Amino acid sequence: MKSATVNEVVQRSTQAKKKKGWWKYVLQHRAFYIMLIPGLLYFLVFKYVPLMASFIAFQDYNIFKGFTGSEWVGFKWFHQLFTYDKFGRLLRNTLLISLYQIVFAFPLPILLAIMLNEVRTMAFKRITQTVLYLPHFLSWTIVFGLTYMLLSPTQGLVNHLITAFGGDTIAYLQKSEYFRSIIIISGIWKEMGWNAIIFIAALAGINPSLYEAAKMDGANRWKQFLHISVPGMLPAIMILLMLKTGHILDSGFEQIYQFLNPATQETGDVLDTYTYRAGILQGQYSITTAVGLFKSVIGFLLLVIANRVSKWTTGEGLY
Template sequence: MTVKTSHVATGSADHGIGQRFRNAGKALVRYKWFYLMMLPGILYFIIYHYIPMGGLLIAFQKYNLSKGIFGSEWVGFDNFRTVFSSPDFPNLIKNTLIISVYRIVFNMVPDVLLALILNEIRVQWFKRAIQTITYGPYFLSWIIVYGLVFSFLAPDSGLISTWWRDHMGETLNLLTDKDWFRPILILTDIWKSTGYGAIIYLAALATINGELYEAAVVDGAGRWRQLWHITLPGIREVFVLLLILRIGHIMEAGFDQVYIFLNARVYEVGDIIDTWVFRRGIENLEFSVASAVGFFKSVIGFVLVVAANKISKKLGGSGIW
């Protein structure tokens, strides 16, 4: 009797597995065009994000270009010891975290403010014009942005520097001033990326049910109360999502911008982990050390994303999973 029951249970399990495979096959055929459209994105992540993860093995090797990954000598955690024992490492961590936090604090708020302002504009041609003007800088490379900044702040020929010298009698050299390096980074980043960030929030604002505003008007709520009780809660989930994603990249601090704006006189406040890795890994060909730093950054980013997601859920948010 026991054997018979066992066969029945096994048959039921096999039948259930087979049914799931058949349902999956039917769904694959039914939604084949959706899966086909997903295929380029899936291949992109596999080729450019997952396969290169095999290169993390270099972090535990004394990598040699001629021997390759499988022929290089294994050294365990020696590369990590080299990184952590570097006298520059504490300052690199400090600069990276400060610049990243500045970006999160001062860059997300302008995105929301611009989106709220555009959402209140009723003249459509004017709204589209403002969107175009603010969104345009996003397509400029940091090389071009630095060229624009240099044309204003160059010590001898910049427009602002020349005006300051002619009227104040002093030489103005903000590009090599340690006190001004980080503010210049943040201000230029705000100018470049605010328009793009606002579009994301405008899309979130478009999903808010218009009947909520109508009901609020009937109840006598003014524009400020509608903003506080309807508009801001409506974009809260998007704000939290973008905040979690930014926290996951807190160890990067924007390599492209920092590397272009960086100079020897501001290394103390501007040298970040990525610029140090670039010098060690690319210029000095110390690929193993660079890979070790990348591995370290990935682990920290993963931990921060998981922690931020859990905190968001405990505070009543949805998180990203």
């Protein structure tokens, strides 16, 4: 009994010291925790609180009756979504645009970061980085206006060049076969420089002595890239690829909505634009919540799979 009592006292004393030490650490670094507050509030208000309303997907929700007065209908809205005659088209367009973004748009910031890392003239490097970052700060409305100025069949620069060489004008923005290509290219132009920042930071974190040792061993620039730069960037690449995979059903509503028109619905209409029409314009809150819940579940499953693949390939993951 005495030994048990002594053990309990020791455990309580250890826990009290740990608790005191934790509070001391927080007070010592209070400036950092204060800076965390806006970010935590953002995720709390806009990410976690809305999760509480996910059960709307299982109700025939009425804004006048509220959560408690609306009728429970089970999986009615999921059944209606999966049997919707255009659901296949919506899902196909969403997946194709997201896959094209992963295949074509995701590797380019990596290549850009590698090329900028090889530039030795600092003034040229900084000017180039600034020029490439600037499009990120433009809204998609402005980007669409610039794209229209380039591709307009009457005033567009591209069509002027085509007619100058004897060709016929092409209404690129009104043809569904060009829609996905325009979305991917405009997205690359706008975000490539900004997305390269994290890869530039990953390259900057590599110990320069590794390159010096490789030079002494006779490794050329290509060998240094393969055996030092790529392994140094791989953890950042895998983490960002995992996050991209988790959002594979989020194809970018704002961009697509700006470029979408009735002529390009066949290849451009995605789950996000359908959610906007059904939820905001038509007030069908239950089925749009079902769409959001469906996207979240699929994204979570893909994220779990991608995390296991990342741990298997690089030994690192999100958790």
